[in-house]
Amino acid sequence: MAGANAREPGFSIGIEEEFWLVDRETRDLAKDPPAEFLKDAKAKLGDQVSSEFMRCQVETGSKVCNSALEAREQLIEMRSTLSEVAAKYDMALLAASTHPFAQWDDQKHTDGERYNTIARDLRTVVDRLLICGMHVHIGIEDDDLRIELMAQASYFLPHLLALTTSSPFWRGRETGLQTFRLSVFDNLPRTGLPEVFGSWAEYRRHVDMLINAGVIEDGTKLWWDLRPSDRWPTLEMRIADVCTDLEDAVCVASITRCLMRMLYRLRRNNQRWRIYANMLVRENRWRACRYGSDPGEKAGLIDFGRGEIVPYADLLEEILELIRPDAEFFGCVDEVEHARTIIKRGTSARRQREIYDAAIELGASPKDALVAVADVLIERTDPHARSDT
Template sequence: MEKAPSKDAWSPTVGVEEEFLLVDPETGAPVNLADEVVTIAREELGLELEHELTGAQVEINTTICRDVEQARQELLDTRRLVAQAARMAGCRAVAVGAPPLGEAIGEVTDSRRYQRIAREFGALAEQQLICGCHVHVAVPDRETAVQVCNHMRPWLPVLAAVTANSPFSGGEDTGFASWRSTVWSRWPVSGPPPVFESWQHYEELCDTMITAGTALDRAMVYWDVRPATELPTVEVRVSDVAATVDEAVLLAALVRALVAQAVVDVGRGVEAEPVPQETLRQACWSAANEGLRGTVLDVLAGEPRPVRQQLDDLVRRLTPIFEANGDLPAVQRGLHLLDTQGGGADRQRTAFRGGQVESLLSLVDVDNADRAEQRQSTAS
């Protein structure tokens, strides 16, 4: 019988990173205007944005947040400023996992690290116009971090489905809910990680990949969950950037609660279920293909089950933690959005029916959630 989560689970801090795509405001094709957007954001709006691998992407980061409501407000505020900076630069910032329109090739950012990646990995770099959402959750130490990663592994397919938000490429439906996941899987170190025996084992695996040349350094160990390279956190990076803030916050709340429970379990000597890496890879591929409305292998039950049922099971499992750490309202808000409007991929398909470019771009514009928030406040 599965052990119920503890109500005294640790309530760790959380941080969210989101990557956005810069596109032509009329055609939706990617444009290499990151330098302009970053400069305007800093000098005109007081917002520090990060460059990404290509010049058609920018990244935002929340501060270290005490709970997901704080993260939600920061994401709303920051997305609004990103949208404004993009408009001032003559483009549009959209929250989408992969470019839905135009050619998915960008100019590699002119930095020493990114140029080295381009030299070593060729076309993979310039075709890396994909945008994810990474959730960082604090853990006590490195040894705990690798064990928490082990506990997180079985839930990666469900977490991937929550924000699946990239069904199109080149104006065509790919048949996937998350085309980003397929593009991302071409990197040699990506997808679900193996089970880690210890921090030393994790370090040895990283050293092997660096020696083999499949990763330049530990920052290029792109597993879907990993100990962060510079922060005392576990980083979950399996997800598309969400179309709305409420979906991003739902993801953050799920990850925060899973980490919180895992920290308690590790402290009590509870071992993680050692799901084979290949089993997880198959389930994650199916989750990217099917999205929330599909049926995917439940790696703990050993049989295919609807993703939405698996998500409901996870939420029930974690509800005592949500109640204890105050994240339950954010979870309920995110689930209500998914139940009433569908996932990001579903909404994109509806918006783009008949090739309506403006309808699609309006849906995934980064200030879409902010505008929805304003409409909700007005209605109430």
Template structure:
């Protein structure tokens, strides 16, 4: 296994998988090659790369030290994406799923890894035309990374509910706020990381799984949170791609604030028993979003997830101030207070317009940002 590299504690990196749609009927459009060619001519922070199918594109920030820095880099990339998309008469859109695309119409992007995955997973590869936000947070060392990972796992439902933006699949309202994660769960190496707090034990687990041939690298684990030793981070993977970069940066600020709380106060010791309620809490958040029920791992107490989110935001506020994330937490607090996430916005827009193509058009308009909209 690769050595766990050094990184600055609580540094951030954000990846966003984005939809490319035509501006005729707002269905997905296979324009990633053209977008990549245009984007390559623009000096930008981070990177822009293809994804599994050719109607997707992924942008990544560089190493950032605050969520405002994340927002600044995402804004540069968003503005460049919008300009390039306009030249091609297409649009970029956030959201965890495209509301009415048909998976069988998608094309696997021509890269060796994507072709191998397609051969291994069959139709699941095309069904993986889903769009997530990944947040990397720097950890002082490998043992600290595993401790951070298992502490962070308690807040997976919070992340899901606050980022949920995938209520529609193939033209239908799924009744889930985050239907995207149902597609992830179909993969055999999805779910959660094994419970260990020592890197030596984790390395032994990794060695066993590679000996079986089930996995070849850390990329083959589709866990909700996974270590990334080559970056010196843990990577949280349950967020749907938000409709705006402002919400994406706010979610990164929440992760950083939680990480600061864990590092500076060591608030609780994670245990294997925490995971007894993990799958139930995860399901509740996917299905009901901010209206979910949350079961506290230690006490078994049931309470509204919104209430637990608000309690958590209040608890980490002093640390949010220290890392410059107070405004980010304010945005999320308002969202939790009102029970409004992107899934609700999409449903309300569709209820008003009664046409999914128009809902996608308005979502594309939201992604452009206020200045681009004029």
């Protein structure tokens, strides 16, 4: 069997989450948060918290985790700590990939060498980058194995995106999409599905060509949906919206981890997941943006083996069956099966629409209805503020 004597990857987990800083009175974005906020946050969380491109954003990054339990504990600590620090400055933390009504042309980007370079190079394209995401790192120590699994795992990226959708509103308008975030992000260069490479050496040759041509400084400027991290021996899943509910984030991270091990198990048995053309996976990517995991006559993703659209709930059951041995191996069966709960009650995007529609039905103005959406997002972001936890 291929790789029978090879050491199995560690499949560690690391989770990065991006949040909005919101003015507690208006629920609009805090356009220029005080510098003391980040200083206080770093005093409590150290390097696990950092600024983001927009001043109204903040990012957290977990330490290396070896279990879903560790990941959950770290997300709870980081979210609750940031919420407490933000409250000192009359701000709140909000987890959604777009703010319900904020305007991008009102915002300022963070002053720093990297961010100033991005702003100078990409101009108005990056001015519109009023979006947040979640990135999941899976530890895979072997360089060539990372490249091999990246090509196969791309198939599942739309399925992961559909579980996380949290950006149905853009600048106060209902977009008709479950996630509008990628419609904004895809305007940047070097985004979308990853390229397929035959080896780590081939991947590095392509990256080095861009570096030597002066186009990028390093591999961190490849903003693909899935990429080899330029800083750690990990595959970094970047397609996901940031999850409003912490348990959803743990679920998606656990599924990502199990999918990587499932693909590794296939390799160990001289098998592999079929690599489909990007034009096909890209179609599912769009369908995940448009319909997410919701049911409906036109919803669902394409099953390329059957050549037909299949309801997302059915595809999810197939995935859960595929990764069952891996969920048992990692002890995260409950976390993985939480995906069924997401399907039943809907992602953040569906619930945001429900809150908005209910407020309108009760006579609220569109602006007040959007404020009601923001209020619920704020409450559900802080694990210590939620009424159901």
